[in-house]
Amino acid sequence: MRVVITGAGGQLGHDLLDAFADHDPVGLTRHQLDVTDEAAVADAVTTIRPTLVVNAAAATDVDGCEADPDGAHRVNALAPWWLARACARTGATLVTFSTDYVFDGAAPSGPGGTPRGFTETDPVRPLSVYGRTKAAGEQLVRETLPAHHIVRTAWVSGAQGRNFVRTMLRLADVGDPVRVVDDQTGSPTTTRDLAAAVRRLAVTGRHGTVHLVNEGVATWFDVAEAVFALSGRAVDLGRQSSDAVARPAPRPAWSVLDTTHARTLGVGPLPHWRDALVRLLDELGVRAGRPTTAPGADGP
Ligand SMILES: NC(=O)c1ccc[n+]([C@@H]2O[C@H](COP(=O)([O-])OP(=O)(O)OC[C@H]3O[C@@H](n4cnc5c(N)ncnc54)[C@H](OP(=O)(O)O)[C@@H]3O)[C@@H](O)[C@H]2O)c1
Numbered sequence: 001m002r003v004v005i006t007g008a009g010g011q012l013g014h015d016l017l018d019a020f021a022d023h024d025p026v027g028l029t030r031h032q033l034d035v036t037d038e039a040a041v042a043d044a045v046t047t048i049r050p051t052l053v054v055n056a057a058a059a060t061d062v063d064g065c066e067a068d069p070d071g072a073h074r075v076n077a078l079a080p081w082w083l084a085r086a087c088a089r090t091g092a093t094l095v096t097f098s099t100d101y102v103f104d105g106a107a108p109s110g111p112g113g114t115p116r117g118f119t120e121t122d123p124v125r126p127l128s129v130y131g132r133t134k135a136a137g138e139q140l141v142r143e144t145l146p147a148h149h150i151v152r153t154a155w156v157s158g159a160q161g162r163n164f165v166r167t168m169l170r171l172a173d174v175g176d177p178v179r180v181v182d183d184q185t186g187s188p189t190t191t192r193d194l195a196a197a198v199r200r201l202a203v204t205g206r207h208g209t210v211h212l213v214n215e216g217v218a219t220w221f222d223v224a225e226a227v228f229a230l231s232g233r234a235v236d237l238g239r240q241s242s243d244a245v246a247r248p249a250p251r252p253a254w255s256v257l258d259t260t261h262a263r264t265l266g267v268g269p270l271p272h273w274r275d276a277l278v279r280l281l282d283e284l285g286v287r288a289g290r291p292t293t294a295p296g297a298d299g300p
Pocket residue numbers: 006007008009010011012013029030031033034035036055056057058059060075096097098099100134153154155156157161162
């Protein structure tokens with residue numbers, strides 16, 4: 001495969017470069033390719049002639065999108081469309097990412113009335129500009145390019161960039177009490193496991209929309225508690241409600257993604273989020289009690 005990764009400077013882009021390393025991918029950062037520039041996108045795809053384009057570029061500042069809806073629309077909706085059009089002209093496949101925030105947070109009712117995760121066929125009803133622009137991007141890609149993988153993911157953290165796990169570690173170092181919302185429930189996911197799953201998905205030839213998240217559900221409070229416990233940080237951690245945090249963009253209360261379809265494709269299940277978090281903390285070099293390698297016969 002000849003692979004191009006856009007948004008390669010982001011946290012997911014970084015791990016996608018690793019996941020596709022056996023195909024010597026061309027990584028394009030924002031500086032190298034502004035995906036909102038239609039002519040530049042067409043030129044890059046025509047020149048490089050990839051068989052696969054993986055679009056990790058996005059406007060991901062959920063509150064920032066409320067302040068700049070036009071800018072968010074350009075990056076999250078029009079740019080995937082430009083990429084899909086370029087792929088359609090050259091015969092390439094496109095992977096692009098979407099979000100649990102396309103859903104409204106009202107938990108669908110599962111067997112026995114228990115809440116279930118959202119499936120790929122549940123209707124979208126985004127609450128925020130971010131969610132609306134991502135949903136619009138999904139639809140434009142579907143209408144333009146049959147050879148697409150729209151990957152919905154959620155609550156993403158990696159070793160690079162800004163994310164919840166790294167924010168918690170930073171707050172722990174500050175030493176002040178930390179209050180975290182416990183009334184939003186979702187599917188925490190690491191970029192490592194997501195990128196590896198995308199690598200598997202890309203060779204299935206089974207196009208369409210798929211949910212790729214780590215297994216297990218959690219609140220943000222659960223994730224914070226696990227980060228502090230696994231990294232050995234003694235933090236005054238407390239719960240708070242979303243109402244107590246005034247934020248420009250509403251967040252869905254329930255945004256668990258069902259992964260049955262990923263399993264049927266042979267791409268899932270991904271590991272449980274706690275297992276993924278352990279490996280992320282190892283990668284960041286901050287896990288408490290991490291076993292050190294005992295010297296072997298050739299050791300000191
Ligand atoms: N993070 C999450 O929790 C989460 C949850 C659900 C879905 N997703 C989706 O997962 C995908 C990857 O997100 P991520 O977490 O890796 O986000 P990220 O770390 O913010 O990376 C996004 C990258 O896109 C770049 N970018 C922004 N505008 C661009 C433009 N016009 N042209 C080219 N590049 C541009 C950014 O560059 P700058 O840094 O220079 O702006 C950044 O490097 C996105 O589609 C996102 O919507 C993420």
